[in-house]
Amino acid sequence: MRFLLQVLICAVALWVAAWILPGVAIAPPSDASGTGATVISYLVLGLIFGLVNTIVKPIVKFITGxxxxxxxxxxxxxxxxxxxxLVAWLAGFTPLTFVIDHFFWDAILAAIIVSIVSFIGSMLVGHRDKGAVAA
Known part of the structure; x- marks a missing residue:
């Protein structure tokens, strides 16, 4: 359940970044249209982003410590x-479109927006320690 919430939070964070920044574009496959296809596109990108943050980011942090x-x-x-x-590159192997125009400004600003929205989303959802007992 926690993993699904994280994917949802990542999807919402990517949506906010694409909504605010004109240099970030996310679109469903060209043969799909409608709100459902857009929502699924964001969820798939949220899943890819969550996997990249879980698998690749710790390795990069260790190397560039x-x-x-x-x-x-x-x-x-x-x-x-x-x-x-990296998520935009990996999305290129799917029918989805995720484009970041300029690395330095658009990617950095999108990263800031995604971080802020993810933090707020995590606080709204709440998190419990695994060892805590529910009252």
């Missing part, structure tokens, strides 16, 4: 932008 230290954590913005670019 010194850059995190030297920049006092600001390198996180670059890594998050790279993760979005």
């Amino acid at each position: 010194i850059a995190y230290i030297l920049t006092l954590g600001l390198f996180t913005l670059i890594v998050n932008g790279l993760m979005l670019e």
Whole structure:
């Protein structure tokens, strides 16, 4: 259940980023139209984004650990932008369209928006420690 909520939060975060930034575009396959196809497109991209953040991001953080230290954590913005670019590249293997026009500005701004929306979404959904007992 938690994984599905994270995919939903990622999908909403990507939708907000695409809505705010003109350089970020997400579209369903050309032969599909309607709200349902758009929602499924965002959910699939949310799933891809969640998998990239779960599998690839820790490896990149480990390899570039010194850059995190030297920049006092600001390198996180670059890594998050790279993760979005990776998701856009992986989406190219699907019928979906996910385009980020300019790496530096659009990807970094999209990463900031996705981070903020994901944080707010996680706070709204709430999270419990695995060892906590429900009252």
